[in-house]
Amino acid sequence: MINGHETLLSSQTPEMTRRNRSASLWQAIFFGAIVIGIIMLMVLLATIVNQAFGLVIIVDKVPAAALSDRPLEELSREELTTILQNRLSKNRFKTIQRDHAIETMPLSDLVNLVIDNVVQPQVKKSYPLLQSILNRSEILELAKSDYPDARVEFRSWLNRRFLTSTMSPRPETAGVRTAIMGSALLILITIVVAFPLGVGAAIYLEEYADSRRWINRVIQTNIDNLAGVPSIIYGILGLAIFVRALEPLTSGAAFGVVGQNGRTVLSAGLTMALLILPILIINAQEAIRAVPNSLRQASYGLGATKWQTIWFHVLPVALPGILTGTILAVSRAIGETAPLIIVGASTLIMKDPDGVFSSFTALPIQIYNWTTRPQDTFRNIAAAAILVLLALLLSLNAAAILLRNRFSRQ
Amino acid sequence: MTSIARENLFKAPSRMEFLKKRFRKLEFGIQAFLFFCGFVSILTTIGIVFELGKESLLFFQTPGVNLVEFFTTTTWQPSIGQYGVLPLVTSTLMTSTFAMLIALPLGLAAAIYLSEYADPKVRKVLKPILEILAGIPTVVYGYFALTFMTPLLRGIFGQQTVQIYNTLSAGLVMGIMILPLVASMSEDALRAVPRALREAAYGVGATKLETSIQVVLPAALSGIVAAFIIGISRAVGETMIVAVAAGAGPKFTFNPFEGAETMTGYIARISGGDLSYDTPDYNSIFAIGLLLFVITLGLNIISRTISRRFREVYE
Amino acid sequence: MENQMNHQPQDGQFAIQASHMDIYYGNFRAVKDCSLEVLPRKITAIIGPSGCGKSTVLRAFNRMNDFIPGCRVEGGILFHGQNIYAPDVDPVQVRKLIGMVFQKPNPFPKSIYENVAWGARINGYTGNMDDLVEETLVKAALWDEVKDNLKKSALALSGGQQQRLCIARALAVKPEIILMDEPCSALDPIATLKIEDLMRELSSNYTIIIVTHNMQQAARASDYTAFFTMDPDRSGIMVEYGETSQLFTRPRDQRTEDYITGRFG
Ligand SMILES: Nc1ncnc2c1ncn2[C@@H]1O[C@H](COP(=O)(O)OP(=O)(O)OP(=O)(O)O)[C@@H](O)[C@H]1O
Numbered sequence: 001m002i003n004g005h006e007t008l009l010s011s012q013t014p015e016m017t018r019r020n021r022s023a024s025l026w027q028a029i030f031f032g033a034i035v036i037g038i039i040m041l042m043v044l045l046a047t048i049v050n051q052a053f054g055l056v057i058i059v060d061k062v063p064a065a066a067l068s069d070r071p072l073e074e075l076s077r078e079e080l081t082t083i084l085q086n087r088l089s090k091n092r093f094k095t096i097q098r099d100h101a102i103e104t105m106p107l108s109d110l111v112n113l114v115i116d117n118v119v120q121p122q123v124k125k126s127y128p129l130l131q132s133i134l135n136r137s138e139i140l141e142l143a144k145s146d147y148p149d150a151r152v153e154f155r156s157w158l159n160r161r162f163l164t165s166t167m168s169p170r171p172e173t174a175g176v177r178t179a180i181m182g183s184a185l186l187i188l189i190t191i192v193v194a195f196p197l198g199v200g201a202a203i204y205l206e207e208y209a210d211s212r213r214w215i216n217r218v219i220q221t222n223i224d225n226l227a228g229v230p231s232i233i234y235g236i237l238g239l240a241i242f243v244r245a246l247e248p249l250t251s252g253a254a255f256g257v258v259g260q261n262g263r264t265v266l267s268a269g270l271t272m273a274l275l276i277l278p279i280l281i282i283n284a285q286e287a288i289r290a291v292p293n294s295l296r297q298a299s300y301g302l303g304a305t306k307w308q309t310i311w312f313h314v315l316p317v318a319l320p321g322i323l324t325g326t327i328l329a330v331s332r333a334i335g336e337t338a339p340l341i342i343v344g345a346s347t348l349i350m351k352d353p354d355g356v357f358s359s360f361t362a363l364p365i366q367i368y369n370w371t372t373r374p375q376d377t378f379r380n381i382a383a384a385a386i387l388v389l390l391a392l393l394l395s396l397n398a399a400a401i402l403l404r405n406r407f408s409r410q
Numbered sequence: 411m412t413s414i415a416r417e418n419l420f421k422a423p424s425r426m427e428f429l430k431k432r433f434r435k436l437e438f439g440i441q442a443f444l445f446f447c448g449f450v451s452i453l454t455t456i457g458i459v460f461e462l463g464k465e466s467l468l469f470f471q472t473p474g475v476n477l478v479e480f481f482t483t484t485t486w487q488p489s490i491g492q493y494g495v496l497p498l499v500t501s502t503l504m505t506s507t508f509a510m511l512i513a514l515p516l517g518l519a520a521a522i523y524l525s526e527y528a529d530p531k532v533r534k535v536l537k538p539i540l541e542i543l544a545g546i547p548t549v550v551y552g553y554f555a556l557t558f559m560t561p562l563l564r565g566i567f568g569q570q571t572v573q574i575y576n577t578l579s580a581g582l583v584m585g586i587m588i589l590p591l592v593a594s595m596s597e598d599a600l601r602a603v604p605r606a607l608r609e610a611a612y613g614v615g616a617t618k619l620e621t622s623i624q625v626v627l628p629a630a631l632s633g634i635v636a637a638f639i640i641g642i643s644r645a646v647g648e649t650m651i652v653a654v655a656a657g658a659g660p661k662f663t664f665n666p667f668e669g670a671e672t673m674t675g676y677i678a679r680i681s682g683g684d685l686s687y688d689t690p691d692y693n694s695i696f697a698i699g700l701l702l703f704v705i706t707l708g709l710n711i712i713s714r715t716i717s718r719r720f721r722e723v724y725e
Numbered sequence: 726m727e728n729q730m731n732h733q734p735q736d737g738q739f740a741i742q743a744s745h746m747d748i749y750y751g752n753f754r755a756v757k758d759c760s761l762e763v764l765p766r767k768i769t770a771i772i773g774p775s776g777c778g779k780s781t782v783l784r785a786f787n788r789m790n791d792f793i794p795g796c797r798v799e800g801g802i803l804f805h806g807q808n809i810y811a812p813d814v815d816p817v818q819v820r821k822l823i824g825m826v827f828q829k830p831n832p833f834p835k836s837i838y839e840n841v842a843w844g845a846r847i848n849g850y851t852g853n854m855d856d857l858v859e860e861t862l863v864k865a866a867l868w869d870e871v872k873d874n875l876k877k878s879a880l881a882l883s884g885g886q887q888q889r890l891c892i893a894r895a896l897a898v899k900p901e902i903i904l905m906d907e908p909c910s911a912l913d914p915i916a917t918l919k920i921e922d923l924m925r926e927l928s929s930n931y932t933i934i935i936v937t938h939n940m941q942q943a944a945r946a947s948d949y950t951a952f953f954t955m956d957p958d959r960s961g962i963m964v965e966y967g968e969t970s971q972l973f974t975r976p977r978d979q980r981t982e983d984y985i986t987g988r989f990g
């Protein structure tokens with residue numbers, strides 16, 4: 001009898017062994033799915049880092065040594081200017097004089113100007129990080145045999161120059177400053193438009209709307225549905241409404257701006273605002289719903305009106321949650337690409353945006369554009385731009401998490 | 411009577427007067443504004459439906475275009491007057507299918523692990539990682555498909571077999587992108603199953619696996635199905651991954667190693683150039699956009715109907 | 726029903742008076758034909774089994790039911806000769822005159838000072854705010870405990886202190902009537918006694934209506950008591966209303982007697 005119980009409770013019966021074995025197998029499979037996800041995330045990041053750094057074989061069109069017997073960095077402003085004047089055609093030099101203040105610009109920028117226009121270094125070949133480390137000697141060898149007068153150097157494609165220069169058709173000199181500023185302006189417009197509208201709608205739905213009225217149910221259902229509409233559809237909407245139908249307004253023609261069409265950063269910002277509006281509303285609704293009802297009752301009990309109650313008691317408590325939700329919605333907007341393509345972000349644009357009516361480019365647009373070019377070097381700067389974008393998103397999300405933590409501690 | 415209650419804090423001459431309804435301009439103005447904010451979403455929907463509808467109508471009035479051919483012929487070549495949307499639809503179907511082949515099993519397995527197995531500490535670490543995966547912009551996934559997945563596939567199946575642009579690579583990467591969405595929605599569904607149900611299963615001697623698979627999973631099934639359908643809708647509407655990696659140019663093919671343009675990829679490519687208004691090209695993106703809108707909206711509505719049913723069961 | 730009220734008020738008028746009031750939640754009638762005349766500057770207790778509609782009736786007195794979707798009041802409540810459910814009455818104005826203290830202390834997540842001052846400020850009080858805050862906190866028997874840290878968050882106070890702060894907050898608006906829904910149910914016995922003493926203090930200037938589950942409390946602290954119970958159809962009805970001493974010693978209705986002697990199912 002005692003024996004019988006022992007076998008019954010033991011995990012050693014053939015039946016239990018089989019069940020346990022299959023149980024742990026399946027547990028491993030379930031866990032494996034998550035591991036695959038994590039591995040993919042790492043591979044993705046590794047791929048990008050791999051492309052953003054590595055050895056490059058550079059051939060200068062005019063070696064710096066042919067310009068002066070001292071390194072360019074040690075030359076004076078006059079000497080550098082003379083080099084420009086001597087080595088460039090008259091027209092080209094004039095153009096440069098017009099675009100840059102040669103007399104006053106920092107000396108390091110002038111050196112860069114000389115390098116870009118006279119030395120004209122060309123990346124003949126570029127290697128990803130992993131290859132650069134593992135096959136370093138072969139690469140050096142190959143450089144020597146195929147490009148006798150080439151330099152081989154290790155390059156971080158993500159560098160100060162990349163962050164501070166404008167777009168350029170040549171990957172060696174292209175940078176993301178214009179794109180970063182475009183993205184910043186775009187997001188600013190998006191927030192200015194979407195935040196009040198989104199929070200307003202959330203307040204309406206949570207505090208005012210009687211959910212038994214059909215109009216309010218329609219609004220709520222509609223918002224839930226809009227949240228699932230693909231972003232490219234918003235792009236088409238933006239193209240039809242903001243770029244085309246409202247062109248006089250969005251191009252600035254109605255405000256005296258000439259020579260611009262509707263494909264402005266304003267159109268893009270408005271499109272993006274509509275795109276994130278449903279998510280923002282849903283997030284803000286959740287934050288408002290989390291405010292305890294007892295607070296509202298206390299306020300009404302003192303003879304406060306609805307708006308006094310909302311403004312003085314509901315919103316201050318809901319604010320951290322609303323901000324967190326907004327940040328999350330905005331970080332979606334920063335990475336969105338498809339709608340920008342449709343409303344017509346320009347890809348090759350050197351001029352920083354100087355107002356809401358300017359043409360613009362944005363970080364994700366640059367990434368897309370560079371990714372689709374066949375040359376390796378464009379892949380490299382695309383990877384560098386992705387790193388910039390991810391850093392931006394990471395800091396935004398960190399801000400959201402900080403806010404959330406402060407919120408939950410209260 | 412010197413009591414506070416008799417002090418007149420309020421200017422009103424009498425209580426009767428004091429209690430009278432008053433019109434509060436500020437309150438009214440604010441409420442009107444807030445209603446307008448809510449109404450903007452309706453305007454957005456009206457805008458989408460109206461614009462897509464109007465331009466699609468124009469598209470179907472272009473000479474050479476007709477509705478039947480649009481849905482039945484297999485060549486999309488506006489330059490020679492061939493307007494059959496099928497190649498764009500089939501390649502969308504292909505990329506979405508590959509995506510779901512990745513996202514469904516992995517997403518569900520991850521959800522089961524997170525909801526039934528992981529202890530809270532592990533969960534607290536794993537969830538944010540999945541959230542990061544979900545937060546990466548899709549253009550970055552496109553880059554990943556082109557620089558990692560495609561070379562990998564070409565390495566495995568041979569450079570001759572696999573073209574540089576192919577639907578398989580785009581689909582697989584899209585699956586990774588959708589995985590966190592499916593996982594987190596399925597996990598919510600699993601966690602919504604009441605504890606009592608699990609305890610009942612343990613009570614009759616079921617193991618954890620048997621409980622999870624035979625009791626919890628069926629109970630959460632409609633929630634999980636809803637997650638799957640949302641996943642499909644996301645895959646159909648996804649643009650950047652396919653625009654980068656699936657290839658430019660419509661092609662009617664079922665070969666996963668060949669490039670074929672999807673509906674979204676087509677819209678992105680056509681509008682990427684300088685598109686002039688009121689050309690068949692311009693109108694065609696609205697027609698295809700309308701088709702896309704109808705498909706994704708339908709999927710979303712189905713999904714939400716299913717998950718609402720599910721919620722009703724447990725509330 | 727009216728005949729049950731056998732005590733005429735001294736100055737010939739009621740503070741507030743419900744007459745033939747029915748309250749519905751959707752189609753469910755939660756309170757049936759309730760008529761209740763409340764005397765000024767007295768403490769009136771409402772007692773009865775759980776779910777008989779005590780809170781519902783109490784909330785009806787300052788139109789707090791307006792916030793519950795589907796809640797509807799039929800019949801009326803007379804206040805200064807005005808039916809507060811008449812279409813031309815502003816519920817916000819009603820609540821300025823009829824304050825409320827809730828079951829769970831619910832101070833605003835702000836400073837103690839702000840909690841008291843806010844209500845007065847939004848009601849257009851223009852006098853010296855510091856004086857008002859002090860005067861009110863003294864009345865609420867809280868001044869000595871908090872006078873040194875008025876800037877501290879109200880959430881840092883104990884439950885009993887929070888509830889007295891909520892009473893102070895209601896007093897600062899200078900209402901005529903204060904409604905209290907089980908104000909002591911979340912408090913310990915000592916804090917409860919403090920609140921009861923405070924109610925007694927306040928009753929010389931204010932009319933107080935209190936819902937309580939605690940029969941000793943009703944017997945101890947109130948002047949008048951109304952006993953509610955549930956009809957077989959689950960609607961609440963008022964069974965008996967009278968002087969507290971009479972109701973607890975010589976109940977006129979069998980159901981009242983069953984309830985106060987603990988024989989109630
Ligand atoms: N918001 C509401 N919606 C629908 N029915 C409600 C609501 N609030 C209360 N009721 C119902 O009305 C009846 C009376 O409720 P009420 O809260 O007034 O009872 P109570 O006497 O205060 O009970 P307790 O002593 O438990 O607080 C109950 O049957 C209750 O279910």
Ligand SMILES: [Mg+2]
Nearest residue numbers: 779780781906
């Ligand atoms: Mg109650």
